[in-house]
Structures are given as structure tokens and as C-alpha cells.
Amino acid sequence: MNRNQQIIRTSLIGILSNVLLASFKAVVGFLAGSIAIVMDAVNNLSDVFSSVVTIIGTRYSARPADRKHPFGHGRIEYLSAIVIAVFVIAAGITSLIESGKKVLHPTTPEYTTVTLTVIITAIVVKLILGRYVKSTGERLQSDALIASGADATFDAVVTLGTLVSAVIMLVWHFSIDGILGVLISLLIIKAGIEILASPVNQILGTRISQELITNIKDEVKTFDGVCGVFDVIMHTYGPDTIIGSLHISVLDTTSAIEIHKLTHRISHRLMEKFGIIATIGIYAINSGDNLTTQLQQQVMEMTAECPDICQAHGFFLDTETRTISLDIIPEDGVKEKEGLLKRYLKNLQETFPDYHFSIIIDNNYSD
Known part of the structure; x- marks a missing residue:
């Protein structure tokens, strides 16, 4: 299996994992009557976007050189990584806005056994998926896979923040949902900018190692x-x-x-x-x-x-x-x-x- 085939296979695993996780959340959400869990399932479906962009970028980058592009199409991989990084930054900004609203207008969230089970499952799956995709990207030198893996890891971090907030709420009856969300959102935006730097530098012409x-x-x-x-x-x-x-x-x-x-x-x-x-x-x-x-x-x-x-x-x-x-x-x-x-x-x-x-x-x- 060559490099491009490994990248595509890893991305397909990411798509399958997110679809299965979204389906699990959707079923549990509807049965429990939790709109929060259902919306989280929709968020998992949006994560499929990163893997799809990686697959498309990899396929186009493998096209042979032609008269207009005598050096091949390999730099398309950098463009796909940029798209994913921008998506991560946009998700961080959206999360920051929503978390800011919770800080200004705090609400008291309700957590059940079902909710906590879904949260813990999502954290475990996303951490494993993020680590697998990112490590594969580093091994294959694929900025797009690295960005996609980081995207999955950030989702796990966001969900972990929700779990921490739930534990504090259940034990001390104090909600830090909004504050924790703001801090995590800022970390996601910072990480997204760092992810963006690598492919941008490659296109600009970074120094060889x-x-x-x-x-x-x-x-x-x-x-x-x-x-x-x-x-x-x-x-x-x-x-x-x-x-x-x-x-x-x-x-x-x-x-x-x-x-x-x-x-x-x-x-x-x-x-x-x-x-x-x-x-x-x-x-x-x-x-x-x-x-x-x-x-x-x-x-x-x-x-x-x-x-x-x-x-x-x-x-x-x-x-x-x-x-x-x-x-x-x-x-x-x-x-x-x-x-x-x-x-x-x-x-x-x-x-x-x-x-x-x-x-x-x-x-x-x-x-």
C-alpha cells in the first residue's frame, strides 16, 4: 500500500468512526429526549468534512505532471490542510461565541446517567481516533491528516471540558460550563493557527530541514x-x-x-x-x-x-x-x-x- 492509499484508508476510518459515533449519539439523544446530545451527533457528522477534504486533496495531489503543472500537483495536499485548519479555527471561534453567551447569561445544565455515558464514550473514541490519524499523518508527512487528527482531538478536549463541568456541577452544584468553554475555545483557535502555519509555510517556500x-x-x-x-x-x-x-x-x-x-x-x-x-x-x-x-x-x-x-x-x-x-x-x-x-x-x-x-x-x- 503506497502513501496515498494509506492516507485515504486512514481518512475512511475517520469517516466511519464519526458516522458510527454520530448514529450512537443520535439514537441515545432521541430516546433520552436530549437535544444537546442530538446536536452533538450533528457536530460529529460535520467532522466528516475534514476526512473528505483529506481524501479529495490526496486524490488530486496524486495526479501526474502536465504541461501547465510540470512539477506535479503535490502542493494540493497543503491546500487541503489549510482548509481543515481554517475549519478548526472557525469551530473554535463559534465555540468561543457560544461559551461567551453562557458566561454572560449562565444556565444550569442537567446531567443524567445517559448523558454522562455518551460524553465518556465520545471522549474515548475521539481521543483514540485523533491519536491514530495524527500519528499516521506524522509518519506519512501529511499535513492534512495531521490537521484532521488534531480536529478529532480538539473535539475530545471540548467534550472532556463538558465532563469536567458536569462533575463539578454534580458534586459542588456550581456551573463553570461557560468559563471552561471559553478557555478551551481559545486553545482550539491557538492550535488551529499553529496547524495553519505548516502548510502555509510550505507553499511560501520554507527552509528545508x-x-x-x-x-x-x-x-x-x-x-x-x-x-x-x-x-x-x-x-x-x-x-x-x-x-x-x-x-x-x-x-x-x-x-x-x-x-x-x-x-x-x-x-x-x-x-x-x-x-x-x-x-x-x-x-x-x-x-x-x-x-x-x-x-x-x-x-x-x-x-x-x-x-x-x-x-x-x-x-x-x-x-x-x-x-x-x-x-x-x-x-x-x-x-x-x-x-x-x-x-x-x-x-x-x-x-x-x-x-x-x-x-x-x-x-x-x-x-
Whole structure:
């Protein structure tokens, strides 16, 4: 069973559980003449919405790439997670409004053995369902399933609040129904916003995990002829699709044929091991005399002393034009990058007046 099939199966279990729980509540509610239990059953039917959205999003995200969407449709999963998160936030706001009304105009709820039985059953079922769906979502890296599982867990929390209120009412004859509802509603809204952040960040283009970047660099460095790995840029187009690029440094004596074979092997390994479609760029390293090595060391030491630069790489000396090329990465807090470049170039030119400089400012996309 592949990833999409597991997501759909988990969502179908969620739908079945909510339908059965709603049916149980509805029957008990009608027999006991409790409109509260009947309305809670209707609420369980509305929870089916989360699972349906997950199934639809998963099916559409599995559609193959086409001319309009050459990177596939994987990001639809993020959109479905956003829809569910918005639904959770809306439910929290609605609950907050209703709880606020109870605080302003308190009522004395009545609890029976039947009511308490339904409440306890709902808590147990929802907690088990929420934990199962959320853990499956985390294992499959599905934001939609995680959001759907959280939705079920929040329902259990709300119902638990009702149970706590009922116990306090029965023991001390004091109702905190409204106050407890307000607190729980605020927690649901907060959690919904946190759930929303993950898929939104994925669509905006969040930074790839440092663990994956480290694994990529370590893997590429295992190839003979690779002297360094830089400029790792990765974009996610769904949990199963990552497209990006990176630079490797090789000696300037490496032939075009050797570079072609090397980059082809690296691209194949990254696809095979990480599922990454990668383009490989090249930095050449001078393999000349000691003068070039000494010059590189001086330039790098000077760059390291610059407080606004966190990294420099890609040093190369064109001996024919006496031009030194170098890429620098400013610190995250630097806003005037062009100003930094001018100051840096001025210092280099004053220190090494016999050379020309070609400096490129890179962004820190991964480290």
C-alpha cells in the first residue's frame, strides 16, 4: 500500500468512526429526549468534512505532471490542510461565541446517567481516533491528516471540558460550563493557527530541514573528485517531490567528460536515495602554484574578518585576466547587501591592487 492509499484508508476510518459515533449519539439523544446530545451527533457528522477534504486533496495531489503543472500537483495536499485548519479555527471561534453567551447569561445544565455515558464514550473514541490519524499523518508527512487528527482531538478536549463541568456541577452544584468553554475555545483557535502555519509555510517556500541538507552534502562528498558542496537550494512540490540544485567544487584539471560523468552519477544518487531532482553546478579550484594558494588564503582570511559575511566559497583565479571570482553569503541581519558588496570590493581592491574582482552575493538558502 503506497502513501496515498494509506492516507485515504486512514481518512475512511475517520469517516466511519464519526458516522458510527454520530448514529450512537443520535439514537441515545432521541430516546433520552436530549437535544444537546442530538446536536452533538450533528457536530460529529460535520467532522466528516475534514476526512473528505483529506481524501479529495490526496486524490488530486496524486495526479501526474502536465504541461501547465510540470512539477506535479503535490502542493494540493497543503491546500487541503489549510482548509481543515481554517475549519478548526472557525469551530473554535463559534465555540468561543457560544461559551461567551453562557458566561454572560449562565444556565444550569442537567446531567443524567445517559448523558454522562455518551460524553465518556465520545471522549474515548475521539481521543483514540485523533491519536491514530495524527500519528499516521506524522509518519506519512501529511499535513492534512495531521490537521484532521488534531480536529478529532480538539473535539475530545471540548467534550472532556463538558465532563469536567458536569462533575463539578454534580458534586459542588456550581456551573463553570461557560468559563471552561471559553478557555478551551481559545486553545482550539491557538492550535488551529499553529496547524495553519505548516502548510502555509510550505507553499511560501520554507527552509528545508538541516538534517536533509547535511545528508545531501555528506552523500555528495563521498564521490571522488568532489572537493566541496555549496549553494544547496531545494523546493518542495508536495511531500514526495523535491526539486533543486547545488554546486560542487572540482579541480580545474578535471575534464568536461569527467565532469559530465560525475554530475550524472550525483544526480542519479540524489534521486535514488532522497527522491530529489537535482541540477549540479560546478566551481573550479585552482591547482596552480603556491602563489595562487597563498593569495586564496589571504582573500579568505580577509573575508572571514568581515563581520557582515558569514560564508565565502567558489574562489577562482583567472591567471590570464588576473581576475578573482568569489561568492559571498551575508549574515541574515544584513539589509543593505549592495552597500556591503561595495565596501567589500573596495577593501579587496585596496589590499590587492594588481587584481580584478568578480564578487557574487548569494543568499543563505539552506545552512
